[in-house]
Amino acid sequence: MDVMSRQTDDGKHEGFVTAWFPDGMLGTGFTGNTVFARMPCTDGRKLHDYDRGEEVERPDSEVAGWQPVCECGWRGSLWRRVATEAEQDLTVYRAYSRDSLSDDFDEMLMVEWEQHIAPATAVHEVALITAEIRDAEQRRVEAVTRARAAGASWEAIAQAANITRQSAHERWSKITR
Numbered sequence: 001m002d003v004m005s006r007q008t009d010d011g012k013h014e015g016f017v018t019a020w021f022p023d024g025m026l027g028t029g030f031t032g033n034t035v036f037a038r039m040p041c042t043d044g045r046k047l048h049d050y051d052r053g054e055e056v057e058r059p060d061s062e063v064a065g066w067q068p069v070c071e072c073g074w075r076g077s078l079w080r081r082v083a084t085e086a087e088q089d090l091t092v093y094r095a096y097s098r099d100s101l102s103d104d105f106d107e108m109l110m111v112e113w114e115q116h117i118a119p120a121t122a123v124h125e126v127a128l129i130t131a132e133i134r135d136a137e138q139r140r141v142e143a144v145t146r147a148r149a150a151g152a153s154w155e156a157i158a159q160a161a162n163i164t165r166q167s168a169h170e171r172w173s174k175i176t177r
């Protein structure tokens, strides 16, 4: 299974589930039963700017848990790995996985990341809509200019814009010639 990752539209957040080792190493990927791991940096820089030693290969059996993480430095709840399926208790973040995470398990851990990015996603949407409004406003000014050039009255333009004649005149008489 590939390491699944997700990225926000503004590129500021990229989330993925990483293997966690008791000594602090985090997984960067895996193949078969081999997990690639590194110490993450701890000075607040992006999680993936690893600088504390080389990447090492570790057996999957040493993975002691999993954690949703984000490139911005955010780290979610640590899910401790238990030895048997009977010990699994998802309500207290104790999870069983024989080897690599299943897609369902990955989805479950990423719910927390989705909540982490929800404010940024909504704020980004506000920015996108604001840009659309600015563009639309510019196109409206151009249309008003064409309307005036074609001989339309301020009365007619005001009616089309759903504002008073006076408002239309104040808003556009100086910028449309």
Ligand SMILES: [Zn+2]
Residues within 6 Å of the ligand: 012, 013, 014, 070, 071, 072, 073, 074, 116
């Ligand atoms: Zn983030």
